[in-house]
Amino acid sequence: MRLLNASTLCLSEFPGNDVPPYAILSHTWSKEEITFQDIQDPHSSVTRSRAGFRKLQGCCDLARQHGFEYVWIDTCCINKDSSAELSEAINSMYGYYQDAEVCYAYLSDVSRHHNPRSFNSSFRICRWFTRGWTLQELLAPSTVIFFDADWTEIGTKSSLQDVITAMTGIPPEVLSDDNTRSISIATKMSWAAMRETTREEDRAYCLMGIFGVHMPTLYGEGLSNAFMRLQLEIIKFSHDRSIFAWRAPVDSTEERGLLAKSPFEFRSSGDVGISDDSYGVSSFSMTNNGLHIQLPMEFIHNEGDDLFLAFLDCQTKEGNEHLGIYLRKVGHLNQNQFVRCWPDEIELRVSSRGPKERTNIYVKENSVIRRKKSRPKNYTFTVKPVPGLVGLAIQQQSYVWQSTEQEEGEETGKIPFWGGLDREITLSVSNGSDITLLFLDEVTGEKFTVIVGVHNLHIFSDIATNVGLGMSPLEHELLKQSYTLGDRRHILERGLDRVSKPFGDSGVVSVAIRKRVQPGEYDIDIDVAPGQLSVAKELLPPRCGFLIMTESLSDCSLREVYPPDIFPPLHGDPETLVNVYHHAEGFHASRMLFFETFWDVPKQVAVFLGVQDSGRVWTDIVIESGKSGVRSAEEIWSTYHQSGGAMEKATGIRTVGTFRRWIRTMFKSQCIPTRKGDCTDSRNGHHRQEDNTTFWITLGSH
Numbered sequence: 001m002r003l004l005n006a007s008t009l010c011l012s013e014f015p016g017n018d019v020p021p022y023a024i025l026s027h028t029w030s031k032e033e034i035t036f037q038d039i040q041d042p043h044s045s046v047t048r049s050r051a052g053f054r055k056l057q058g059c060c061d062l063a064r065q066h067g068f069e070y071v072w073i074d075t076c077c078i079n080k081d082s083s084a085e086l087s088e089a090i091n092s093m094y095g096y097y098q099d100a101e102v103c104y105a106y107l108s109d110v111s112r113h114h115n116p117r118s119f120n121s122s123f124r125i126c127r128w129f130t131r132g133w134t135l136q137e138l139l140a141p142s143t144v145i146f147f148d149a150d151w152t153e154i155g156t157k158s159s160l161q162d163v164i165t166a167m168t169g170i171p172p173e174v175l176s177d178d179n180t181r182s183i184s185i186a187t188k189m190s191w192a193a194m195r196e197t198t199r200e201e202d203r204a205y206c207l208m209g210i211f212g213v214h215m216p217t218l219y220g221e222g223l224s225n226a227f228m229r230l231q232l233e234i235i236k237f238s239h240d241r242s243i244f245a246w247r248a249p250v251d252s253t254e255e256r257g258l259l260a261k262s263p264f265e266f267r268s269s270g271d272v273g274i275s276d277d278s279y280g281v282s283s284f285s286m287t288n289n290g291l292h293i294q295l296p297m298e299f300i301h302n303e304g305d306d307l308f309l310a311f312l313d314c315q316t317k318e319g320n321e322h323l324g325i326y327l328r329k330v331g332h333l334n335q336n337q338f339v340r341c342w343p344d345e346i347e348l349r350v351s352s353r354g355p356k357e358r359t360n361i362y363v364k365e366n367s368v369i370r371r372k373k374s375r376p377k378n379y380t381f382t383v384k385p386v387p388g389l390v391g392l393a394i395q396q397q398s399y400v401w402q403s404t405e406q407e408e409g410e411e412t413g414k415i416p417f418w419g420g421l422d423r424e425i426t427l428s429v430s431n432g433s434d435i436t437l438l439f440l441d442e443v444t445g446e447k448f449t450v451i452v453g454v455h456n457l458h459i460f461s462d463i464a465t466n467v468g469l470g471m472s473p474l475e476h477e478l479l480k481q482s483y484t485l486g487d488r489r490h491i492l493e494r495g496l497d498r499v500s501k502p503f504g505d506s507g508v509v510s511v512a513i514r515k516r517v518q519p520g521e522y523d524i525d526i527d528v529a530p531g532q533l534s535v536a537k538e539l540l541p542p543r544c545g546f547l548i549m550t551e552s553l554s555d556c557s558l559r560e561v562y563p564p565d566i567f568p569p570l571h572g573d574p575e576t577l578v579n580v581y582h583h584a585e586g587f588h589a590s591r592m593l594f595f596e597t598f599w600d601v602p603k604q605v606a607v608f609l610g611v612q613d614s615g616r617v618w619t620d621i622v623i624e625s626g627k628s629g630v631r632s633a634e635e636i637w638s639t640y641h642q643s644g645g646a647m648e649k650a651t652g653i654r655t656v657g658t659f660r661r662w663i664r665t666m667f668k669s670q671c672i673p674t675r676k677g678d679c680t681d682s683r684n685g686h687h688r689q690e691d692n693t694t695f696w697i698t699l700g701s702h
Helices: 045-049 052-065 083-099 133-139 161-168 172-177 185-191 223-235 473-484 490-494 633-642
Strands: 002-005 011-013 022-026 070-072 102-106 144-147 153-156 285-287 290-299 307-315 322-330 337-340 347-349 358-363 378-383 389-397 417-420 425-430 433-441 447-455 458-465 498-503 507-515 521-530 544-549 556-562 575-580 590-597 604-611 617-624 663-667 686-689 692-701
Touching: 022 052, 022 083, 022 133, 045 052, 052 070, 052 102, 083 133, 102 133, 133 161, 133 172, 161 172, 223 285, 425 433, 425 447, 433 521, 447 507, 447 521, 458 498, 458 507, 556 633, 575 590, 575 604, 590 633, 604 633, 617 633
Parallel strands: 022 070, 022 102, 102 144, 337 358, 378 521, 544 692
Antiparallel strands: 002 011, 002 070, 144 153, 285 290, 290 307, 290 358, 307 322, 322 337, 322 347, 378 425, 389 417, 389 433, 433 447, 447 458, 498 507, 507 521, 544 575, 556 590, 590 604, 604 617, 663 692, 686 692
């Protein structure tokens, strides 16, 4: 244990059996606390100028007045740069406070001039009674003395017992001797229900000492995970079923297990007693099927065939009401697996404790997923003025396009005329809807639309060029259909917030959706500039490929596959999966295998593999004799495609030239198992799995 010398302000290490008597400080952290690193030079002007030094010096002065040579202060006696030391200190902290001769509780926001028993006294509303760590610092020491901001004594835990009980709900007998053996788990949890900590996991870690358990601290796991681990440690040593007597926040509809997510869910459990063992003690433990436990079960009529009221064998201390929770049967009939439904309710029974017969059940716990930041339900987009652009119309509809031009005989449309962009315009969009903005470039006379919307709580945007007001309703509908249902339907799923498209003869129009400070608020930045678009299309995952067998190629080696693939290929000895983008345009509908041979006369062999738009595969071979020099894969690829290639050539065996050796490519009609399961179609020498197609290729030489 590391202690601070109250006179020299130097740290000293003491083994477990040789720790001298010491005083301990309880406080709430503020700015510029004196850390372990600061106290290495306690007399430096930098250390003494920090705001926390006055508090440290006051604690040491008080300890010396009371005859103590050493004090323990958490800010400087723990090296928090060491995660191992921090975890050890957190697991030992209850013992540190319990073994201290006296605890000084420093209340920096309390004035001694206020009577603690006054309704509006600063003592009753001070921050110290709202923090998670100070709960164990109140319970563990036998003597606690409270001091105000000037280190003037206010009172002790004993003399202010009635005030503390009124403020915290902790019974006087617990404050007087820290005897919590007769207090239920649920009641202890209720003392911490409304307390807060800087780091969310500490709301669980600060309770370890109170329940006498130990576990590693894993900052970053989140409160739900940390609190679940705490409860699992508690039930290893306790059979008190009041640990299940919690209530979720009001109107919670999520089906749960038997364990709570945070101390807050025990906010109403201060009156719950320890579970009754008069009918015998039965164990319960966590398994991979859920928490295994024996509970008295009562079938609930008129609520379906799978709803039960399970009694926890515990009751309220005042009204002797028996507590029950609602469980619903799930899974296979023979599994006896349940979940807790209506978790915001606890049934109280006065007249009966429920059935005496117990049922062996498993209550399934939901896997704890870190809570995402809640997304707003409503979104606003602000369009900023753009020089040279005229806003012609705004259309806002839930995935329905209406004509911007009134046809003869039709009623006036709902699309407002917009006018010049001389001011900011803010538009509201709900989830599942979009806004279409029609613009006119005053210089070129070109028109384009900007589509911005929200799909599955994700924003998206797109640009459509070469559109005009003279389009018929049918043409408008087709344009809308091509946007939402056609080849660009992936835009809705991926949520693009930056889009650029070619505009006119030599221009680029760009849209950027930029996040504002407030949730759900965005700016739409539109820019039209001269130049060429550097990235013409988005990358989409490949939907087919060729599985290449290379184990039989003893006299040649695969040097590279061209063009390079941005998506990683899958290698399985001795197989290589070569992706082909059959949905794209141009050269990307095929790939080239570039081999180097070990024949009498070294040659380069290029094997082309492709997929036509119809889905038909094709193959071709080019053998470089080397007479005109060694060419790169890129040169062979470009020359081949510039000459027309083999897009219309049939699949099967092809012999190239009259060389002494020849290479063949052959599609074998063979079923190849895939990663997700066996293939379902081996016709035409390929197999299919969902939208993915793989062709089995055999390469050989003679």
